[in-house]
Amino acid sequence: MNYSDLCKVYEDLEKNPSRLKKTEILSQLLKKIKHEKNKEIIYLIEGKVFPDYCEKEFGISEQLCIKALVKSSGISKEKIVSEWRKIGDLGKVAEEITSKKKQNTLFSHKLTTEKILKNLKRLPELQGKGTVDKKLSLISELLTSASPIEAKYIIRTLLNDLRIGTGPGTIRDSIIATCLKKDKETTDAVQSAYDKANDFVLVFERACKGLKSIKSINLTPGHPLKAMLALKAENIQDGFKRVGKPAVFEYKYDGFRMMINKDEKEDIKIFTRRLDNVTSQFPDVVQYVKQHIKAKSFIIDSEAVGFDKKTRRYTSFQAISQRIKRKHNIQELVKKLPIEINAFDILYYNGKSLADESFEKRTKLLRKIIENKRFHLKTAHQLITSNEKQAKEFYKQALKDNQEGVMIKNLKSIYQPGARVGHMLKLKPAENELDLVITGGEYGKGKRAGYLASFTLSCKDDKTNEYLEIGKASGLKEKKQEGLSFIELTKKIKPLITKEIGRKVNIKPKIVVTIRYQNIQRSPTYKSGFALRFPRIIQLRPDRSLKDSATLKEIKEDYKRHELKIRY
Numbered sequence: 001m002n003y004s005d006l007c008k009v010y011e012d013l014e015k016n017p018s019r020l021k022k023t024e025i026l027s028q029l030l031k032k033i034k035h036e037k038n039k040e041i042i043y044l045i046e047g048k049v050f051p052d053y054c055e056k057e058f059g060i061s062e063q064l065c066i067k068a069l070v071k072s073s074g075i076s077k078e079k080i081v082s083e084w085r086k087i088g089d090l091g092k093v094a095e096e097i098t099s100k101k102k103q104n105t106l107f108s109h110k111l112t113t114e115k116i117l118k119n120l121k122r123l124p125e126l127q128g129k130g131t132v133d134k135k136l137s138l139i140s141e142l143l144t145s146a147s148p149i150e151a152k153y154i155i156r157t158l159l160n161d162l163r164i165g166t167g168p169g170t171i172r173d174s175i176i177a178t179c180l181k182k183d184k185e186t187t188d189a190v191q192s193a194y195d196k197a198n199d200f201v202l203v204f205e206r207a208c209k210g211l212k213s214i215k216s217i218n219l220t221p222g223h224p225l226k227a228m229l230a231l232k233a234e235n236i237q238d239g240f241k242r243v244g245k246p247a248v249f250e251y252k253y254d255g256f257r258m259m260i261n262k263d264e265k266e267d268i269k270i271f272t273r274r275l276d277n278v279t280s281q282f283p284d285v286v287q288y289v290k291q292h293i294k295a296k297s298f299i300i301d302s303e304a305v306g307f308d309k310k311t312r313r314y315t316s317f318q319a320i321s322q323r324i325k326r327k328h329n330i331q332e333l334v335k336k337l338p339i340e341i342n343a344f345d346i347l348y349y350n351g352k353s354l355a356d357e358s359f360e361k362r363t364k365l366l367r368k369i370i371e372n373k374r375f376h377l378k379t380a381h382q383l384i385t386s387n388e389k390q391a392k393e394f395y396k397q398a399l400k401d402n403q404e405g406v407m408i409k410n411l412k413s414i415y416q417p418g419a420r421v422g423h424m425l426k427l428k429p430a431e432n433e434l435d436l437v438i439t440g441g442e443y444g445k446g447k448r449a450g451y452l453a454s455f456t457l458s459c460k461d462d463k464t465n466e467y468l469e470i471g472k473a474s475g476l477k478e479k480k481q482e483g484l485s486f487i488e489l490t491k492k493i494k495p496l497i498t499k500e501i502g503r504k505v506n507i508k509p510k511i512v513v514t515i516r517y518q519n520i521q522r523s524p525t526y527k528s529g530f531a532l533r534f535p536r537i538i539q540l541r542p543d544r545s546l547k548d549s550a551t552l553k554e555i556k557e558d559y560k561r562h563e564l565k566i567r568y
């Protein structure tokens, strides 16, 4: 297909905010490629060239895109940067300068989607000496033959910022509209297939063959899988009411989630909740898995929790968060910050998916194949009961053991990857905490001069995907305060600045932080309609993605809860 035809679809999608209209536009496109062997155009619609489970990244910075634009257009770097400051979208800058250039030169080759896929797929493979130059020439080759609109979308794709407002839900609905009957059973089956495969091309290929083929999509160990998420319980009683009796109570360990995979070739891979492959950061875990889990292949869901080597007390997530990002001197960190794996679910075992089996069956199997070894790897501490008093004692004990609270689970429920479900609840003491995204900041004065001292916090509007301001946090110290200083945060934010207005800056939403606050109030000042009282930044959440940040819906619920003064 000509890339320009795809770009017209991108433009249509960008122009039409209605999800229904977007579905219609996309299914028109899918009808055209339904009978083609290669359906990878769907990846380009997602702004990628690989399936979602694939960890490969382009590794292209804005600076490299600017270099490529200089090379392909002959326009100076200064001019491009100054346009970028004005417009704030490098894709649009590319469109503008290409249209000026194209008044003089008529471009010779037509770009095809195959060519785009071919060049972009090579980017992550390039390594070692001369990588930057090779990347530059692959990009410039595309930009040189690109029309203005093509240049815009090439740059946006490279920067993982396509801005066509088309999420997985719309792609799923378009696939259904193109080849299946639209009803609840089909929608659930296609969603479940996508959650298991994390690959829309595979889902589309199967959908073309019919519902039966969609339903036969299975989990694959070694491919990252979206974790099942929990809803909040108000208290033990509420927990029983919602999941039924008897219920499963487990410690809610305060660490980070680890999905541990072993495939048929005995290859072990560890993924975070953001689907990042962190296997090389955790050689200790790989070792524990080999020693303490008896199975040929599996996908095990777990929480990694840190502990103090001397006192053997569990520590907070913050204490071990460095381990996720560390690329060098890993062994040193393994010794300094030991972790214990607490396995709480199993979704695949010896060649078979268990996602549709009951939790009761899964947890029994988990306990059968894991040989518990404290401070290495073990199954989550668990109590199955119908007795409220016993459950309360268990909850108290979890808090005494330095854990966040308890999880309350239904015995009969299945595992739904990627879904926030009502059959797995979390119960924590009432401390007001939210994960929010930093979208702006303001430079400080005095010893904070030259550094950002106040940070704008935003939640996401679930309907429009827009980030809405909800408060400003200041008060970070010069020295590390619970692991974070304003100096450190400024450093992280600077490359993300999109606009400077006096002392204020707008930044690209990328950094997720945990906030503690006193109260939520209604407020006309902020776009969200709410304001947090006394928000404090507690910690960076490198383990969380933008998708994990709080939504406006959650804020409204928290606000209601505070109004009702419900205590756990």
Ligand code: ATP
Residues within 6 Å of the ligand: 227, 228, 229, 230, 231, 250, 251, 252, 253, 254, 255, 256, 257, 303, 344, 380, 407, 426
């Ligand atoms: P929170 O911010 O409260 O930790 P969350 O956003 O991390 O919540 P939720 O799905 O809402 O995620 O809460 C469940 C999380 O608790 C899981 O993602 C997992 O990381 C962690 N967890 C700890 N222990 C358990 C357990 N026994 N069973 C399930 N999840 C557990």
